[in-house]
Amino acid sequence: xxxxxxxxxxxxxxxxxxxxxxxxxxxxxxxxxxxxxxxxxxxxxxxxxxxxxxxxxxxxxxxxxxxxxxxxxxxxxxxxxxxxxxxxxxxxxxxxxxxxxxxxxxxxxxxxxxxxxxxxxxxxxxxxxxxxxxxxxxxxxxxxxxxxxxxxxxxxxxxxxxxxxxxxxxxxxxxxxxxxxxxxxxxxxxxxxxxxxxxxxxxxxxxxxxxxxxxxxxxxxxxxxxxxxxxxxxxxxxxxxxxxxxxxxxxxxxxxxxxxxxxxxxxxxxxxxxxxxxxxxxxxxxxx
Amino acid sequence: xxxxxxxxxxxxxxxxxxxxxxxxxxxxxxxxxxxxxxxxxxxxxxxxxxxxxxxxxxxxxxxxxxxxxxxxxxxxxxxxxxxxxxxxxxxxxxxxxxxxxxxxxxxxxxxxxxxxxxxxxxxxxxxxxxxxxxxxxxxxxxxxxxxxxxxxxxxxxxxxxxxxxxxxxxxxxxxxxxxxxxxxxxxxxxxxxxxxxxxxxxxxxxxxxxxxxxxxxxxxxxxxxxxxxxxxxxxxxxxxxxxxxxxxxxxxxxxxxxxxxxxxxxxxxxxxxxxxxxxxxxxxxxxxxxxxxxxxxxxxxxxxxxx
Numbered sequence: 390x391x392x393x394x395x396x397x398x399x400x401x402x403x404x405x406x407x408x409x410x411x412x413x414x415x416x417x418x419x420x421x422x423x424x425x426x427x428x429x430x431x432x433x434x435x436x437x438x439x440x441x442x443x444x445x446x447x448x449x450x451x452x453x454x455x456x457x458x459x460x461x462x463x464x465x466x467x468x469x470x471x472x473x474x475x476x477x478x479x480x481x482x483x484x485x486x487x488x489x490x491x492x493x494x495x496x497x498x499x500x501x502x503x504x505x506x507x508x509x510x511x512x513x514x515x516x517x518x519x520x521x522x523x524x525x526x527x528x529x530x531x532x533x534x535x536x537x538x539x540x541x542x543x544x545x546x547x548x549x550x551x552x553x554x555x556x557x558x559x560x561x562x563x564x565x566x567x568x569x570x571x572x573x574x575x576x577x578x579x580x581x582x583x584x585x586x587x588x589x590x591x592x593x594x595x596x597x598x599x600x601x602x603x604x605x606x607x608x609x610x611x612x613x614x615x616x617x618x619x620x621x622x623x624x625x626x627x628x629x630x631x632x633x634x635x636x637x638x639x640x641x642x643x644x645x646x647x648x649x650x651x652x653x654x655x656x657x658x659x660x661x662x663x664x665x666x667x668x669x670x671x672x673x674x675x676x677x
Numbered sequence: 678x679x680x681x682x683x684x685x686x687x688x689x690x691x692x693x694x695x696x697x698x699x700x701x702x703x704x705x706x707x708x709x710x711x712x713x714x715x716x717x718x719x720x721x722x723x724x725x726x727x728x729x730x731x732x733x734x735x736x737x738x739x740x741x742x743x744x745x746x747x748x749x750x751x752x753x754x755x756x757x758x759x760x761x762x763x764x765x766x767x768x769x770x771x772x773x774x775x776x777x778x779x780x781x782x783x784x785x786x787x788x789x790x791x792x793x794x795x796x797x798x799x800x801x802x803x804x805x806x807x808x809x810x811x812x813x814x815x816x817x818x819x820x821x822x823x824x825x826x827x828x829x830x831x832x833x834x835x836x837x838x839x840x841x842x843x844x845x846x847x848x849x850x851x852x853x854x855x856x857x858x859x860x861x862x863x864x865x866x867x868x869x870x871x872x873x874x875x876x877x878x879x880x881x882x883x884x885x886x887x888x889x890x891x892x893x894x895x896x897x898x899x900x901x902x903x904x905x906x907x908x909x910x911x912x913x914x915x916x917x918x919x920x921x922x923x924x925x926x927x928x929x930x931x932x933x934x935x936x937x938x939x940x941x942x943x944x945x946x947x948x949x950x951x952x953x954x955x956x957x958x959x960x961x962x963x964x965x966x967x968x969x970x971x972x973x974x975x976x977x978x979x980x981x982x983x984x
Contacts, residue, residue, distance in 0.1 A: 425764050471942060475949075480763050481710050482949045485902055488895060489941025496935040612771060612891070619768050655779035658772030665761050665769050 392522060397645045398638055399523045405637020406536035407598065409630045410591035412614040412621070413543065414464075414584030420560040420624035421580050423480070424472055427487040430611020431494030432467075432585050436460040436592030437602045438498055441509060449511045456589040463494075464585025465578055473574070491611070499604040506603040509596040532594050539587060540630055546583075547626065556580060560624065609654050616661040636660070684808040686924050688880055691815035692873045694916040697900045698822050699869025701912035705901060706830065707862035708842030709758055713770035714897050716777035717754075717867040719889025721747040721874025723781060726793040726884055736799040736879050743875040744868050751867020755860045762845075774891045781886035792885030796878045811880055818876060822869055826909050829865065838862055842907070899937050903944055905954025914953050 411433055418426040436456035444452030471490060475483040515527025525533070547553040558566040559576045567573045595610070596602045613636070618624070621632035639660070640653045651659070696718060703711045721743045728739035757769055781787045798805045799814070806814065829835050837858045840848040849855050878884050896919070904915020923933050950957035 419764075423764075425767065471946060474946060478945075478949060481704070481708075481767075481906075482945050484710065484764070484767060485898065486942050486945035488898070489938045489945065491938070492895070492934050493938030493942060496932075496938060500932070500935065612775065615768050616772060619765060623764065651776075651779045651783050655776050658775045661772045662757070662769060662776070665765060666757060 394642075394646075395521075395523050397641050399525065399529070401638030401641030402634060403525075403529045403532050403598075403637070404641060405634035406532050407591055407595055408610070408614065408617055408637055409633030410536055410539065410587050410594070411610060412617040412629050412633045413540075413626060414588045415614050416618045416621060416624055416626055416629035417580050417584040418464075419618060420626070421556070421563065421577050422468075422472055422476065422483075423624075424475075424483045425480075425487060425615065426467070426472075426584075427484070427611070427615065428467055428490035428494060429464075429585070429588055430607030430614065431491045431498075432460050432463045432607075433588040433592045433595075433611065434498055434604065434607035435463055435494060436589030437509075437596040437606060438502060439589070440511065440593045440596065441507060441602045444510045449513065452511055453590070453593055456593050457586045458589075460585040460589030460592070461582040464581040464588075468578055468581040473577075491607075495604055495607065502604065504604060506601050509600050509602055511593070511597060513597070528598055532598065535590065535594065539590065543583075543587075543626065552576075552579070613654065613657045616657045619661060620664055681808055684812045686921065687812045688808070688815050688876075690917055690920040691812070691819050692877050692880075693897070693900060693920045694819050694913050695815075695822055695869050695873035695876070696897045697904070697912040697916035698819075698826055698909065699866040699873070700897050701901050701906065701909065702826065702829070702838075702866035702869065703862050704898070705907035705912065706835065706838040706842060707859055708845075709859060709862065710763065710767035711770050711866075712767050712891070712894050712898065713754075713772075713774035713777075714866075714870055715889045715891065715893035716774045717747045717751055717870035718874040718877070718893065719777060719781060719884075719886070720750055721871030722878040722884050722889065723787060723793065723874075724871070725875035726796045726878040727787075729797055729879075730793060730795055736797060740799070740872070740875040740879070744871045747871020747874065748864050748868035751870075752860060752864045754867070755863035758859050758863060759856050771891065771894075774894055778886050778890050781889070787886075790885065792883055792888075793878075794883035796882050796884065798879055798882070815876055815880075818872055822872070823909060823913070825865070830909070834858070834861060896937070899941055901951075903940055903951055905951030905957060905960075908954055911951050911953040915951065 411429070414432075415426055415429050418424060418429065436459060439459035440452035440456040443455040447455070467487075467490060471486050472483055475486060513527060513531060515531060517524060517526045518530055519525070545553075547556060555566070555571045555576050556579075558569065558571055559573050559580075563573055563577075566576075592606075595606065614633075617632045617636055618629050620636070621629035636657055640656050643656055644653050696714065699717075700711060700714045703709050703714075724743035724746045725736070725739045728734045728742060729736055734742070754770075754773060757773075758766055761769055781792075782790060787793070798811070800806070801810070829838075837848075837853050837855075838861075840851070840853050841855050841858050845855055874889070877888070897916075900915035900919045901912045902915070903919065904913065905911025919937070923930055929936065944951060948957055950960075952959055954960070
């Protein structure tokens with residue numbers, strides 16, 4: 390590969406890491422509840438604001454902790470008061486409730502913090518570095534390392550712990566898992582908390598990367614994350630991470646190499662429509 | 678409200694009602710989640726605007742052509758619905774909305790971010806329609822749409838659509854050709870949206886891609902769901918309520934989206950049938966009032982989850 394190409398792939402991987410982190414929470418929620426958690430994007434934006442507000446007072450790590458905390462609580466709230474009572478309704482009902490919740494959160498952020506773009510106060514004191522001829526900024530390296538760490542941690546949690554076993558049992562069949570004596574409510578709540586915490590970290594990283602925080606920052610990337618979890622086979626954690634990274638790279642290459650005529654944000658949806666027409670259950674999902 | 682202003686609100690309300698009726702056909706009667714209704718609305722508007730400003734067609738010719746075009750694209754879109762279901766379909770239709778807006782925004786033929794201006798109003802005997810005449814026109818379109826809707830629901834088509842919504846597998850097992858009904862629902866529902874778009878373009882005079890974005894799809898969904906998805910009265914009531922209320926309570930304008938969100942969550946949580954949907958508390962109350970005794974649930978209402 391030429392040096393330029395490698396550089397673009399690296400940029401795509403950084404972007405894809407952000408997509409993957411945000412989409413993972415969605416995939417986890419879909420895995421156990423079979424609900425499209427559109428409001429996840431609102432949780433993500435709330436996380437960025439939590440860090441924005443607290444970081445100047447309690448420092449960068451305090452800001453991250455606040456983002457994680459606010460998001461986890463937000464996810465728990467959505468599960469307990471909106472999704473759990475709607476589990477026996479047809480899928481359109483929780484979907485619309487989630488859309489409503491998203492609009493609510495987004496507009497609440499606009500009313501409280503104002504509609505304008507704010508600069509992010511955290512500046513990690515990181516040097517850029519060069520790995521195998523690819524130049525990464527400090528933020529790039531931070532995003533890649535954090536994502537790798539979180540993905541690895543999540544994989545271990547799912548496949549090496551009792552909790553992960555219970556989690557996978559609930560994902561494969563909630564009713565049967567309950568009959569086997571698993572406290573499904575607790576597992577689902579924990580799932581929402583962990584997934585939302587990931588969205589909080591994604592919120593901080595995105596705010597850091599673009600140095601922007603604004604109320605609708607969750608919209609487009611959130612809708613894209615929905616496309617990603619469908620591409621990743623709805624509910625598959627590994628598939629979602631792979632689809633997120635892949636989308637980042639494809640976007641980066643299409644825009645830079647081909648000079649794609651449509652905005653990069655349309656690529657995810659075009660890919661989604663094409664893939665679904667060919668494979669109605671997603672890239673990774675089983676046959677329909 | 679002054680007369681002119683009230684007429685403008687009336688025209689926009691009529692356009693929302695048309696959109697809501699179209700979405701109700703797809704999501705209410707046929708039960709197919711559709712988050713990209715505004716794409717068809719935009720296609721109708723752009724088609725009519727381009728046909729009149731670039732091809733020099735008369736609005737009276739351009740409007741029906743735009744309806745046909747939106748219908749045809751809706752039919753093509755239903756090819757997707759035949760392959761994907763439920764949540765997958767919701768995401769796909771959302772994607773369609775984003776792609777269509779991106780095309781309007783980035784392909785120079787569609788005028789980019791500035792959109793298309795100078796869309797002429799329709800004329801009758803050489804006189805351009807004023808607001809009053811335009812309101813009558815929109816009202817006529819709404820009545821026509823409603824009559825079509827009623828006719829569909831009472832025909833064999835309606836029976837098939839409701840069977841499809843209630844249980845797709847059971848309908849298929851009973852010999853209902855669900856594919857055909859999905860295609861028909863998308864075709865006619867998209868036609869409604871196309872008509873709404875064409876009427877919007879010729880009333881507003883200029884259109885931009887943002888007029889047909891994803892939030893518009895969500896607003897229409899909000900109207901249908903609040904009024905009562907799956908019923909004509911629900912779709913119409915929801916559309917009228919959500920387009921007139923913000924005009925009456927201008928001080929609420931800043932909180933409009935907040936209220937929409939809250940309404941959606943609360944409706945889904947406590948009354949998923951909507952205000953006037955089949956089996957909602959209000960409809961039950963009105964029926965009891967009308968009859969004077971508790972109603973015997975009709976067979977089709979028993980054991981049917983909303984919407």
